Amino acid sequence: MGARKYTVFFFLLCSILLSWAVSAEQSGKAANDLPIFDAHIHYNHDVWDAISPVDAIRRLRELGIKRVMVSSSSDKGTQQLYQVAPAFVVPVLRPYRKRGTIETWMYDETVIPYLHERLNKYRYAAIGELHIDGEQAYTPVMQEIIHLAKKYHLILHVHSDAQAIKFIFKQYPGARILWAHAGFDYAVIVGKLMDKHHNLWADLSFRGEIINQGRLMKAWRILLERHADRFLFGLDTYEPQRWLQLKYAMQWQRDLLNALPRDVAKKIAYENGEKMIRFYDVGEKVVVE
Numbered sequence: 706m707g708a709r710k711y712t713v714f715f716f717l718l719c720s721i722l723l724s725w726a727v728s729a730e731q732s733g734k735a736a737n738d739l740p741i742f743d744a745h746i747h748y749n750h751d752v753w754d755a756i757s758p759v760d761a762i763r764r765l766r767e768l769g770i771k772r773v774m775v776s777s778s779s780d781k782g783t784q785q786l787y788q789v790a791p792a793f794v795v796p797v798l799r800p801y802r803k804r805g806t807i808e809t810w811m812y813d814e815t816v817i818p819y820l821h822e823r824l825n826k827y828r829y830a831a832i833g834e835l836h837i838d839g840e841q842a843y844t845p846v847m848q849e850i851i852h853l854a855k856k857y858h859l860i861l862h863v864h865s866d867a868q869a870i871k872f873i874f875k876q877y878p879g880a881r882i883l884w885a886h887a888g889f890d891y892a893v894i895v896g897k898l899m900d901k902h903h904n905l906w907a908d909l910s911f912r913g914e915i916i917n918q919g920r921l922m923k924a925w926r927i928l929l930e931r932h933a934d935r936f937l938f939g940l941d942t943y944e945p946q947r948w949l950q951l952k953y954a955m956q957w958q959r960d961l962l963n964a965l966p967r968d969v970a971k972k973i974a975y976e977n978g979e980k981m982i983r984f985y986d987v988g989e990k991v992v993v994e
């Protein structure tokens with residue numbers, strides 16, 4: 706190769722590397738700037754004294770979140786946030802009035818009048834997040850919740866195993882279910898359920914293990930691209946301490962977006978949430994770049 710050819714080759718190589726670096730930076734930056742729809746926020750009673758509703762909303766907005774689905778123990782927390790930012794907060798009715806009832810609530814029939822009272826008084830997009838496993842999907846309290854979801858066109862935000870998801874769909878084939886943490890289940894199980902049920906979405910809160918140093922696990926990359934319309938994010942502020950870790954939790958979500966194709970990233974970041982809650986009138990649309 707002559708000197709002239711070396712020069713041409715060198716410039717060619719430089720321009721390829723430069724365009725590669727620029728596009729990598731652009732896609733990364735773009736994903737970091739994407740608006741976020743958060744489908745899994747709680748503002749529980751043990752946080753109210755430490756973080757005011759105004760402060761809670763400010764902390765969420767600072768992270769680039771444009772809309773949040775909020776459920777709280779008790780529902781008063783959700784209503785407090787909603788009062789501060791009605792176009793930002795999408796209320797979700799939780800069947801828990803205080804901490805510590807996660808394993809027993811489904812046998813407590815006083816939950817039913819409580820839910821009726823709240824539904825008569827306020828507007829919601831969903832019921833949940835509620836915890837059940839397997840056949841607990843058939844307790845009288847759960848049956849009533851399924852009935853209310855039907856009556857009020859509410860999404861069910863369910864933290865459960867795969868079996869309970871199947872049992873809910875058996876009772877109510879038209880159910881719209883947001884599966885919290887994608888059931889902490891394997892990609893193959895989540896994928897099979899999503900293939901079968903077109904109204905099954907899943908939030909990815911606390912699923913940090915699916916991405917390691919910017920690399921997505923292969924099974925999850927395939928699933929997130931195959932069912933790109935069905936996954937959402939959620940910071941899941943389930944305990945007071947979690948409110949102090951929001952930036953860290955958001956960072957892994959951004960890392961995940963950066964590891965995905967731009968069109969998939971946009972859907973998971975924001976678009977899927979907006980579509981999922983289309984029966985709930987938020988009163989204000991947020992423009993996605």
Ligand SMILES: [Zn+2]
Nearest residue numbers: 745834941943
């Ligand atoms: Zn939660």
